[in-house]
Each structure stands twice: as structure tokens, then as C-alpha cells.
Amino acid sequence: MLATARRAGLPLAVRGGGHSIAGHGTVDDGLVLDLGELRGVVVDEENQLVRVEPGATLADVDRATEPYGLAVPLGVISQTGVAGLALGGGVGWLTRSDGLTADNLEAADVVTATGEHLHASAAENPALFWGLRGGGGNFGVVSSFTFRARKLPAPVLGGNLIYRPQNWSTALNAFARWTQDLPEEMNPIVSILRLPPEFEVGDDPVLVIGFSWVSPDHDAGTALVDRLRAEAPPDLEEVGPVVWTGWQSAMDALFPKGSRGYWKNASFSRLDEEVIQALLGFASEVTWYGTGIDIHHMAGAFGRVPEEATAFPNRSSRYWLNIYGFWRDPAEDARLTAFARRAHAAMEPFAETGQYVNFLGAEHGPVTAETARLAYGPDKHQRLVELKNRYDPDNLFRLNHNIVPVPA
Numbered sequence: 001m002l003a004t005a006r007r008a009g010l011p012l013a014v015r016g017g018g019h020s021i022a023g024h025g026t027v028d029d030g031l032v033l034d035l036g037e038l039r040g041v042v043v044d045e046e047n048q049l050v051r052v053e054p055g056a057t058l059a060d061v062d063r064a065t066e067p068y069g070l071a072v073p074l075g076v077i078s079q080t081g082v083a084g085l086a087l088g089g090g091v092g093w094l095t096r097s098d099g100l101t102a103d104n105l106e107a108a109d110v111v112t113a114t115g116e117h118l119h120a121s122a123a124e125n126p127a128l129f130w131g132l133r134g135g136g137g138n139f140g141v142v143s144s145f146t147f148r149a150r151k152l153p154a155p156v157l158g159g160n161l162i163y164r165p166q167n168w169s170t171a172l173n174a175f176a177r178w179t180q181d182l183p184e185e186m187n188p189i190v191s192i193l194r195l196p197p198e199f200e201v202g203d204d205p206v207l208v209i210g211f212s213w214v215s216p217d218h219d220a221g222t223a224l225v226d227r228l229r230a231e232a233p234p235d236l237e238e239v240g241p242v243v244w245t246g247w248q249s250a251m252d253a254l255f256p257k258g259s260r261g262y263w264k265n266a267s268f269s270r271l272d273e274e275v276i277q278a279l280l281g282f283a284s285e286v287t288w289y290g291t292g293i294d295i296h297h298m299a300g301a302f303g304r305v306p307e308e309a310t311a312f313p314n315r316s317s318r319y320w321l322n323i324y325g326f327w328r329d330p331a332e333d334a335r336l337t338a339f340a341r342r343a344h345a346a347m348e349p350f351a352e353t354g355q356y357v358n359f360l361g362a363e364h365g366p367v368t369a370e371t372a373r374l375a376y377g378p379d380k381h382q383r384l385v386e387l388k389n390r391y392d393p394d395n396l397f398r399l400n401h402n403i404v405p406v407p408a
Contacts, residue, residue, distance in 0.1 A: 002115055002141070005031050006396055013399045014141055017057045017081015021263050021324070022362035024137075024399045025084075033141065035083070043068055043149075049106060052145045054083045062245045070149040071244060073098040076189070078249035079257060086145060087136050088358035089312045091320065093212040093247070094150070096187045096300030102133035102312060103305055104148045110140040113396040117143075131387040134311030134376075136357050138384070138403045139391045157213040157221045158247050159239030161228065167235060168192070168207045168280055174232035175209060176271035178224075179318070184300035185215040186224055192283045193292030196253065201236060205286045209234075212247065254290070259326040262337045264344035265359035266351040267298075267317035275350050282343040291325035291336060293343070311384060313354025313376045321347060322359045337361075353377050357401040372403050 005012040011030035018025050018036055026032055038053040041064035050072050052061055059078035065071055073094035075085050082101075090101020098104065107121040110128065118140070120129040131139055163171040175190060182188070188211040195201050209228070213221030218241070225239060268275065283293055299318055307315045323343045325336045340361070355375040363371070373381040381403070388395070388403040395405055 001031060001033050002111065002113060002396065006113065006394070011399060012396055014137055014397065016054045016083030017079070017085075018257065019057075019077075019080045020084055021261050021358075022360060022401070024362070027399055035141075038143075041065075043070065045070070048149045048151075050147045050149050052082050052147060054142055054144070056082045058082060058085070058248060059245070062248050065149055066152075066154075066243075066245055069151055069154055071152040072147045072149050073101055073104050074248070075101070076248070077252055077255050078245070079252055079255065082145065083142055084137070085358065086147075087132060087134075087142065089134050089356055091296055091356070091358070093187050093189075094214065095296065095298065095302050096182070097184050097214050098150050099301040099305055100133075100310075100312060101147070102310055103302070104150075105129075105133055105145060106148050107146040108132055108142045109144040110142050112140040113392045113394065127387060128391065130309075131311050131384055134313070134357075135384050135387070135403065137400045138388055138397055140397065152214060152244060153216040154244070155241035156244055156247065157218045157240070158242035159211060159225065160237065161209040161225075161232070161234035161239070162201060162236040163207040163209075163232070164235045165204060165207075165284070167232070168283065169276060171207050171209065171232045171234075172271070172276045172279065173273070174228060176276070177231065178228045179271075179297045179299075182224070182297070182300075183215075183220075185213055186221065187212045187214065188297050190295040190297075191292055192286055193254070194286060194289055196289055198253070205283075206235075207283075212242075254292075255326060259290070259328060260330065260333065261324070261326045262333075262340050262361035263322065263324045263359050264340045264361070265323065265356050266321045266344060266347045267314050267319065267354060267356070268321065268347065268350045268352055269316070269318040270350055271295075271319060275347075278346050278350070282339070282346050285339060285343075288327075288336075290327050291339065294322040294324070296320045296322070311376065311380055313356065313380060314352060317352045320356060320359075322356075324359070360401055372401060375401060 013027040015025035036055040038055040040053040042051040058074045075092040086101045191208045194205040384403045388405045
């Protein structure tokens, strides 16, 4: 199919798990290379390695690894495709304890635009391996991923502290103080969203401080949660031992496949009163199902990876903001896209370098080199352009957050 698309000059979409928020897994008047039936997962328990086919979802991997007491650091929604997640970075419930999904990639088998089959790892084709870890699907079709897995206590301590709007400021200020010295085993995510009726929290939006504590010492994790609870008593809570596969799929209903959507993101390190008030200014608009705001606390193992080690754009920021929305009615496109852009604009004065491509929706208009340069920063973008020139100079793989090749 790659040769056909190249000869015919047709646009080519590569679909793995089919969860692309930007819609890059499909195309009009072109070809779709659909890898969604290739969902095999093979676990090497002794070496803690997991080989994953390109159509697998997080659920496929978690189901395969859980019987061995292992987990690959992945995302937060079990329907997400592993391929796109890993190639863009991979932020989730194990980021502080174990790094990005891309940080745990040991090797990948890649088919390039010319049909060449390459194995990429730290030892073999290392430049390509660097670009695969954060550079998205710009350099070829990955036919197989090999990930390093971690031992996971069973059960994990997980939970949600839930706050009504009148307590959001107190909760965010307490969260800012709490995250100053958290052990890496604690992986928290703040979400502001309106939950569907089945969650039984009422019609108003809520702020949720969710967490996974991945040490077997549940008492230590409970003590940490008690510290946060004392500073910001929740209106509701659910805290206790959780089964990992259940935890990973708990929020799936909020992100249905086949939806329309638009996302924006920003990284930042301050969470002081000025930033909190900016956040609360647009968070108050989250009054419909399907749209929300997540604040991922980074640092830990994620922050210890050297900046130059992968193509991921920024390792130094303490927090990563994701503004997201899903909806069904095309008539809502303008209104809900405008909300994400307003929210992003409100955070721009505090934002640091880079954009996380997995948290970016599609923009209308022609693809430009400037789009990717802003996402990755000038130095990493230049390295990515050099890889693009080498592996895909005709830009066959352009339905992505595109690295535009520069002719020699």
C-alpha cells in the first residue's frame, strides 16, 4: 500500500488503535492503512519485556501483562491505541514513577516510505529511535513495539478526591503545596469536568484529584493522601485498592470513539495564586459533558530523562495542561473549539517551551513547518527535519503533526 500511495500521489492515513484526536487515522480521497486487527501482545515475563503489534490498545496490553504482575507505562483511557500514544510520548498513571510510554520503548520495527524494513533501538539505527520517541508517525509505519514493563503491586492504591466549584481554589492551592515534595510512586492528575449521571455526583462540574500510588506500601500512600485531605477536605471521595485494568478503564465512557473533538495543551511550572485564578477563570465554563481540563503533575522519573534523550519537547516543566473536548453534533464545532482556544490563550503567559502532539487537535489550513517548530522547539525540530529528509523526503507520512522535509 505504501508503494501504491507513493506512485499514485494519494494521501495516506495510517491507523493503529483509531484514537487520534486530530483525526489523522482517516482521510478523504486517499488510502487508509488500517492496522487495527493487529492487536497481539507477547509478554516475556523473565526479562520484563512486552512485544506489541501496532493495532493494540491499552486494554490489550494491560490484559496481557496483569497476570504476570507487570504493567507498561501507558495512558489513562483503555481504548487508546498504543502506537500513536508511544510515538507521541505517552502520559498517564505511571508517568512520575516510570516516565513516558516512549521512555519505556526498547525497540521498534519500522517500514519506511520506500518499503525498507528497519529495526530501531539504542544500538541499531539510534537516530531513528530517537525520533520515534516523541516525533509521532513522521518516519514510517511501526510494525512492532517492544516495551520495558515494571512490576506492579496488586492491588494498586488509587482514588479520587472530588470537590464542588466553591472549593476549587482551596483544592488547587493545596494540590500545589502537596506536589512540591511528592515521592515518585505517587502519580496524580487533576481533572475539571462535568460527569455523566451514572457517576452520581450531580449536575455541576467537579474538580477531581485522581491518583495512583504504585508502591506496595499502601500505608505510606494513605498517609500522603491524608495530608492532602487535611488541607483540602473533599466533598466526596473514593479511595482504596484497585485492580489495574479496572482503574485504566474507569473513565472510558467519557471519551467515546467516533466523536468530534479538539484539544490544546501547555506546559508550566508555576501553580501559584495568579495561575490558579487564570485556570479557574476558564474552568468555570466547563458546564457540558465531554469537555474538560486535566493537569498532569510531571517531574519524578519523567523529569530525570535527559532533555536531549528523546524528541519529546519539554522535560523541565512541573505540570502539563490538557484542554480537551468531545462532542457529536457538528453544530457545536465552532463553540467548543473556541473554548479550547480561549483557555489556551489564558495560559499562554505562563506556558513554557513546546506542545505535546498527543494533546493537539487538528488545525484548519495548510501544514507549515512553523507548526511543528513551535511544538518541538527549534533545536529538536531541526533534528527531526534531518530525520524526515533521510527517511521520508517526499513526505508520504504527512497526515500527522507534520515535520515538513526541507529539500537539499
